[in-house]
Amino acid sequence: MVMVRRGLERGWRWVGLLCLCVWAMGWARLAPATTIDVLIVYDTTAANWVATNGGMTAFAQDAINRMNQATQNSDVDISFRLVHVMSIPYTTRSSSDSPFTEDLNALQAGQGVFSQVAAARDTYGADLVAMLIDTGLYYGYTGLGSLLGSWSGDPKDAHTVCAIRAVAVGHTLTHEIGHNLGAHHSKYQNSSPGPNKSLDNLYSAGWYFSGTNGTAYHTIMAYAEDGYGHRYIEAPLFSTPLKTYQGTAAGHPQDGDNARLLRETKNIVANYRQSSSTPTIPSPPTALAATNITSTGFTANWTAVSGATGYWFELATNSSFTSKLYDGALGNVTTQAVRDLTPSTTYYYRLKAYNDAGQSSASNVVSVTTSAQGDQSAYARQVYVMYAGYFGRPPAPAGYSYYTGWMDRSNGNYRIIVDDFYRSAESQQIYGILTTPQQITQVFQFLFARDPTSSGLQYWSAMVNSGQISVAEMAYTIAYSAAADDQAVLDAKVAAATAFQEELARVQQTRSCAMDPDYGRVFLAQVSSAEDAAREIKDIKLTVDGMCL
Structure with a gap:
């Protein structure tokens, strides 16, 4: 074994x-x-x-x-x-x-x-x-x-x-x-490389490849870090030369075909064990009208189905469900609170029942429109701060909704999210080649529009190098340790980022407009005071329109 x-x-x-x-x-x-x-x-x-x-x-x-x-x-x-x-x-x-x-x-x-x-x-x-x-x-x-x-x-x-x-x-x-x-694992990783020498000893290995978008990927069985200084983004499949991902074959006939294995x-x-029973796939539930509708959420409702052990919930911004905000299992319940939505926006939801045999077909679709105005998520500021600290820009509406939802569901557990932010492709493009002091300096520029003092740089470098805080936690910890002057700058950036995200969300309801990260960074870099934020908020419609042209 x-x-x-x-x-x-x-x-x-x-x-x-x-x-x-x-x-x-x-x-x-x-x-x-x-x-x-x-x-x-x-x-x-x-x-x-x-x-x-x-x-x-x-x-x-x-x-x-x-x-x-x-x-x-x-x-x-x-x-x-x-x-x-x-x-x-x-x-x-x-x-x-x-x-x-x-x-x-x-x-x-x-x-x-x-x-x-x-x-x-x-x-x-x-x-x-x-x-x-x-x-x-x-x-x-x-x-x-x-x-x-x-x-x-x-x-x-x-x-x-x-x-x-x-x-x-x-x-x-x-x-x-x-x-x-x-x-x-991949043959080309340093730690415990494939293939499986006890079976085929050839093709049972994960695969590394570059998509036509220039991003380096690894299949499920290969490590995200190959041990030779290279990092990869996970592609959601096993290595196979018969499938492409981002325009590139996801395997090789001799060196990476775990799918064949x-x-x-x-x-x-x-055949390790004889199946004890053969359950049948349940019937689809009936989606019912939403209740408890506010400007930022509602309660989704549906009927119970005999034989179901849980329900799969899909939430989208269009009735064809090509723009999903949530797609996951909920357990054996017949209601679900949905939060962190945009005011005056129409959403769509549907359900599938599941048990050990599989999933049912989809239910009918229910549409619900949030009311005009309401409170933000309790964790909205933290998400705006993390986008500023790690990426130097406002969040896109989908990212904002996703991460505020995550924070709400985890009762404010930011640790998973800060690691997620830091290890994202965008963050690594910004910080990946920088030394620890250079990373700290970049964080200060993103958050406070200034370089750290020499003593501050020494302090935060020591905190990271001693392991008292991880590199991933660095931006978050610096942001929430700010002195009053720096806090005022950060408050201004959060206010401007909020206006940008909300205006982009409004625009996306009527036409296609994707977040341009570089455009967002230029926008937020111009804000270093409450006066700057007020000016940018006043012109936010023109600013976002300029990105969407």
Whole structure:
């Protein structure tokens, strides 16, 4: 048995579920797929975290749905099915800076408290077992999975342990379960490179490539950092030369074709356990009229469906759902509060019911128009500050809505978001080649329109270099440690950025206009006082129109 970890990769989260779902093919497959049944287990730390982040069933189903999207994107006819979720009175022995070996060994052994897991696996016919733990971070050591080591298969090579926060924001679980099926890392990464020497020893490897847009990408099984100084954005599929992503083949016939390997091993893994039952896909729910409508939100309502274990909620700014704001699992509920919307704007929502067999077709579509005026999210200022500090510009409406929504749902937990901001492609283009003192200087310019003093530069450099704050947290921490004069400058920038974002949102209701990051940076760089902000706000319509020409 070989165990392979998703190691100290601080993987960039390319985009949220929204963009992944738009790019992916629909739920329905053209031919019957091989079903692989999955049991999801929560230790005490993960159970505590998920209790305020959607609940065990909804979170697990969301992860399974993304796994299925990945196989569909790769033209691999595998359908992962969630057969059971459970929590156990076990607390992880691992952390974000240590491998998950002890946890995985205990899970595989099935002794003591883990005998409950082994029994549940047999009861529910689970081919694969994944345990989620909470390390407090979504990077560092994020996963460890057994690598399939024989064409005959081994039911013991069917276990993974993953950091739940990493699962929440990317394809960590997909990656580790890929190992269970024999898929391996890229041949061209420094740490634990592929291919799988126990199987084909050739093509079972992840892939690095550059899109026609000039962006460097990695497939799901390759690390985001190759160990040779190169960083990549995740493409949501397994390596395959038969599919293109951003205009470029996402694999190579000899050096990167994990999709082929998965097609060859899927039946091996699917036969680890006999399915305990064959549930049927539920009927679609009926979407009902929205209630509690305000200027920034409403409550979506729908009917319950027999046999459903949860509902998939889609929210968009058009009735064709090509411009989605939310696309994800909610759990077994029939209402959902929607917040952080734009006043006087029409939105559309619909539902799908799901259970272990899959998703229903979509419900009817309900439209709802927010009222004219209302309060912003309680975390709006923090999001504007983060955009200023990390990118030096106002947020686009979609980004503003996404991140204020995230902050609301996590009760103001900014840590995941600041890492997301710092490790984004845009931020890395700005900061990636800079030294720590240069990064600090850039942050001061973005936030306060000035360079740091020599003592200030020395202080913040020491804070970063000693590890008291991470590089990712630096901009946020500097912003919220500002003296009064700097705070006044930042207040002015937030006011101007707010006006810019709101005007762009208004324009986007009637015509196409994308955010130009460089244009936004030039705009915000001109604001260093309340007087500057007042002037820019007065002319905001002309300013945004100038970008949209």
